[in-house]
Amino acid sequence: MxxxxxxxxxxxxxxxxxxxxxxxxxxxxxxxxxxxxxxxxxxxxxxxxxxxxxxxxxxxxxxxxxxxxxxxxxxxxxxxxxxxxxxxxxxxxxxxxxxxxAEIEFAAQYTDAKLICITGSNGKSTTTMLTWHILSRGGLNVGLAGNIGKSFALQVATADYDYYVLELSSFMLDDMEYFRADVAVLLNITSDHLDRYDYKLENYIDSKFRIIRNQRADDLFIYCADDPLTLEGLKKHKPSAKTLPISLMQQFEAGAYLQGNNLVINIPPQERFVMDIHELSLQGKHNVYNNMASGLVAKAQELRNASMKESMGSFKNIPHRLEFVACIAGVNYINDSKATNVNAVWYALESLAPQIVLIMGGVDKGNDYEMLRDLVRTKVRAIVCIGKDNSRIYDSLEEDAQIIVNSSSMRDAVEIASHLAKKGDTVLLSPACASFDWFKNFEDRGDQFKEAVMNL
Known part of the structure; x- marks a missing residue:
């Protein structure tokens, strides 16, 4: 402990x-x-x-x-x-x-469990759930908390776990002073929630790097060596912990990387872990990164390779994150309501085949849609907008999208999308925006999408 x-x-x-x-x-x-x-x-x-x-x-x-x-x-x-x-x-x-x-800071005072903490602009919920899945299937006594699952504080009060996997948002990290992560994972940093950070990207980067605050030499810091804003932050925030990078483009003596189609996880002197990426239950480039991070955490806890491989091949994704809903008249309907920023939408589009009818919009948090233009041009058949004001989506993507239309409700958006889609297409709800103009939260938005699909 x-x-x-x-x-x-x-x-x-x-x-x-x-x-x-x-x-x-x-x-x-x-x-x-x-x-x-x-x-x-x-x-x-x-x-x-x-x-x-x-x-x-x-x-x-x-x-x-x-x-x-x-x-x-x-x-x-x-x-x-x-x-x-x-x-x-x-x-x-x-x-x-x-x-x-923060709750996390308060509750951490009262447990001697090992704290595995995961943050990032995108992928943190999936990676947190995947990490918990691998560790629990590997026989560890592990709790799941933070921005996901049951309250960390309540579990500290009523349970007795040896490990916790904690999903930490930047908002949680902002209210921590003495908290220390035994294992800190920073998946990526993209422009998000800038309205809470004086619209200054450097403030948001500083917030994410609070995850390594108070770490010691025998702790671990896992980060993405392919992420430019993370690399920028590392110039200012020097980790005290042992660093383990993940990358699709580089190979390391200690870390996780690609070798052909094989995901390799290596923490000497332990046995190397090797798995064909096509055997992963979660597909798409962004999910290779997620598996690399989760796999490094598991390998650092000395889990057996066979157990890790079984878990990484059997995991099912969380609701509202690229969640398959139904196939109706040859059209697949995918609920990605948790995609509340542009980068998450990019990941969703990147992982799906053309042609896509994209339902997006809502409360804009200062989004820059520029990075979506190429994918919209090459993969998206039409965009159906939800929310009160989608002028920025029109301004940014009108030249690249074949069709952009407004809708009056989620049910209306799904009906419009079903008429625009052809057999073999995908209707994807991936909003890039917050939900609270039309919906209670992203779960409500996703649930309304699923209900509308099943009522087609």
């Missing part, structure tokens, strides 16, 4: 949790278990299952508002990653030097 780092935060007193979702309620239960005087505040309406958990635990809460005086009387505050640091109550807390931290 890893040594728990020192966390310079109050270990007793009044603790307020801001946000009563999965992470917030889990934090409240763990904090209560550790002897804090806990209170939960959510400016929105708390979902009934979470209210029930809080009531059962006897934890006080408010909804529909933040009572500032009560929050500012806290000794420590744990906030939801969805709450920006720019909101008034967070700024007031910081002005009064009251610690405001």
């Amino acid at each position: 890893t040594a728990i780092p020192t966390y310079h935060y109050p270990q007793q007193g009044k603790l307020t949790v801001l946000g009563a979702g999965e992470s917030g309620v889990g934090t409240a239960i763990l904090a209560q278990q550790k002897g804090f005087d806990v209170w939960v505040s959510d400016s929105g309406i708390i979902a009934e299952p979470y209210k029930s958990q809080l009531r059962t635990a006897g934890i006080a809460f408010e909804e529909g508002a933040h009572t500032a005086d009560k929050i500012l009387a806290s000794d420590i505050v744990v906030k939801s990653p969805g709450i920006p640091n720019t909101v008034a109550i967070v700024r007031q807390l910081r002005a009064q030097r009251i610690p405001v931290i």
Whole structure:
């Protein structure tokens, strides 16, 4: 087991949790278990299952508002990653030097499990799930948490895992100070969420590199040697941990790389792992990178090659990420609602054969669609726009797309796409945008797509 780092935060007193979702309620239960005087505040309406958990635990809460005086009387505050640091109550807390931290940072204080942490602009959910799948199938006692699965804090309070695989968003990393990853994985960096980073790419890069903060020489840092923004960040952020690169273009003494059609994973003095990429359950160039990262994590835990190969060949992808929905009248329908940025859409288009009817649009986060132009020109039959304002998609892709049309709802978009598609085509929902203009979240968007497809 890893040594728990020192966390310079109050270990007793009044603790307020801001946000009563999965992470917030889990934090409240763990904090209560550790002897804090806990209170939960959510400016929105708390979902009934979470209210029930809080009531059962006897934890006080408010909804529909933040009572500032009560929050500012806290000794420590744990906030939801969805709450920006720019909101008034967070700024007031910081002005009064009251610690405001993330659930992951708070919960990590109370476990000696090995923490395998995965971030990146794209592919982190798939890689996190794949890593958990390989490790658990390999016989390790491993939990799954972070931006996916059940609350990390709740699992620390109620379970006893030897390892955790944690998917970490940049928002989570922003609120961590003393947290240390035993294994840190940075898959890639592309322009995303720049609205939370003053529209400065360098701020977003800095945020992603917080994953290596506090690492030591005997820890591991896995990164993509083919990713230009990661390489740019490495000029400023020098890892203390042992580095293991992944690449489709270079070969390394220690790392993961391609040799012909073989994925090679090598961490001397262990036995090399070799697997034909056509035997991987997840296909496409981006998924080779994902398998390289997950495979390196597994090999570093000394899993057997036979177990790794079986797991990498049997894994099924997560919902809303290139999820096959149905084949209707010879047309395949694919749900990629989790593709909330341009790079994720590029990966989706790259992994599919022409011809594609692409459903995209929503709340634009400052997207640059330039990188899609070649794929749209060569693979996309038509674009069907969803969302309130898709002027940037028109401005950027009008010259490259054969057809661009608007829709009035997801059902309307699917019906239009079904008429535009021909036998052998793929209708792909891959929005490149946030969902909250028409939908509750990306899951709701994907679920509505699947429902509309099944109603054709």
